[in-house]
Amino acid sequence: xxxxxxxxxxxxxxxxxxxxxxxxxxxxxxxxxxxxxxxxxxxxxxxxxxxxxxxxxxxxxxxxxxxxxxxxxxxxxxxxxxxxxxxxxxxxxxxxxxxxxxxxxxxxxxxxxxxxxxxxxxxxxxxxxxxxxxxxxxxxxxxxxxxxxxxxxxxxxxxxxxxxxxxxxxxxxxxxxxxxxxxxxxxxxxxxxxxxxxxxxxxxxxxxxxxxxxxxxxxxxxxxxxxxxxxxxxxxxxxxxxxxxxxxxxxxxxxxxxxxxxxxxxxxxxxxxxxxxxxxxxxxxxxxxxxxxxxxxxxxxxxxxxxxxxxxxxxxxxxxxxxxxxxxxxxxx
Numbered sequence: 001x002x003x004x005x006x007x008x009x010x011x012x013x014x015x016x017x018x019x020x021x022x023x024x025x026x027x028x029x030x031x032x033x034x035x036x037x038x039x040x041x042x043x044x045x046x047x048x049x050x051x052x053x054x055x056x057x058x059x060x061x062x063x064x065x066x067x068x069x070x071x072x073x074x075x076x077x078x079x080x081x082x083x084x085x086x087x088x089x090x091x092x093x094x095x096x097x098x099x100x101x102x103x104x105x106x107x108x109x110x111x112x113x114x115x116x117x118x119x120x121x122x123x124x125x126x127x128x129x130x131x132x133x134x135x136x137x138x139x140x141x142x143x144x145x146x147x148x149x150x151x152x153x154x155x156x157x158x159x160x161x162x163x164x165x166x167x168x169x170x171x172x173x174x175x176x177x178x179x180x181x182x183x184x185x186x187x188x189x190x191x192x193x194x195x196x197x198x199x200x201x202x203x204x205x206x207x208x209x210x211x212x213x214x215x216x217x218x219x220x221x222x223x224x225x226x227x228x229x230x231x232x233x234x235x236x237x238x239x240x241x242x243x244x245x246x247x248x249x250x251x252x253x254x255x256x257x258x259x260x261x262x263x264x265x266x267x268x269x270x271x272x273x274x275x276x277x278x279x280x281x282x283x284x285x286x287x288x289x290x291x292x293x294x295x296x297x298x299x300x301x302x303x304x305x306x307x308x309x310x311x312x313x314x315x316x317x318x319x320x321x322x323x324x325x326x327x328x329x330x331x332x333x
Contacts, residue, residue, distance in 0.1 A: 066196025093123030155179025182214030212305035219298035
């Protein structure tokens with residue numbers, strides 16, 4: 001059974017935490033039903049990542065924004081929570097194939113066990129099951145899910161193809177993060193308002209909050225990849241560097257390299273990094289102003305997320321969302 005995300009550990013309202021825990025227990029039970037299939041192969045593959053656990057950030061955000069309404073634990077809220085988690089799980093199956101990632105959530109990735117085709121088809125099955133569940137929630141939920149799905153696909157497409165000649169590389173990168181991560185977190189926040197019985201005017205503030213938190217979360221990951229030791233973060237430092245994956249620090253460094261000789265020298269080392277030189281390059285890039293700028297940009301997105309909540313009433317749920325945003329940029333893993 002999943003516990004509440006650690007980003008809520010500073011929340012002091014015990015009643016709110018009990019409500020969220022109760023809701024998450026119902027979500028877990030409904031999620032188990034949703035990933036079950038009469039087909040024996042699909043039942044095993046679809047359960048693979050769900051059973052491995054996960055942070056359950058998206059369903060928790062549905063439950064949290066539903067607290068602004070008078071039906072915070074309605075069946076519709078639980079169903080919406082399942083929809084966003086199923087959608088998230090489906091993207092993980094696809095992402096791991098495209099990234100050739102060997103592990104996910106502490107277990108071998110699905111494609112490592114069953115091959116790429118089965119992993120992709122399992123992701124498709126989870127998207128289909130999410131569509132079945134969301135169809136019970138009506139036309140508004142269907143439209144939100146469809147628009148979010150489109151952005152998820154566009155984000156992955158633009159990441160795969162890369163920026164075009166006329167694109168600003170940093171703006172392109174931020175938009176990819178907004179589409180691939182921010183869009184689904186924003187949809188989760190909106191669904192809690194929609195089905196928790198909250199004022200409809202709250203939808204836009206929480207949508208902005210969710211999108212900005214998603215971007216901040218991914219930008220902090222870029223910094224953690226350079227500045228945290230593996231014992232703290234649970235990750236191997238410099239993984240993205242070695243794979244040649246663009247991150248905000250490297251994009252900023254490339255900009256600096258155009259006018260600064262020391263930055264140009266470090267950029268050349270980044271471009272030619274090997275397993276033998278990785279540790280030294282990670283250390284130098286982690287100490288470079290480009291990484292400090294990346295951290296400042298992540299904090300700016302988190303601060304803007306908090307600011308977007310201004311129209312909401314000052315409740316324990318709002319304070320929990322603020323604490324969550326602060327925890328996102330203060331984390332080490």
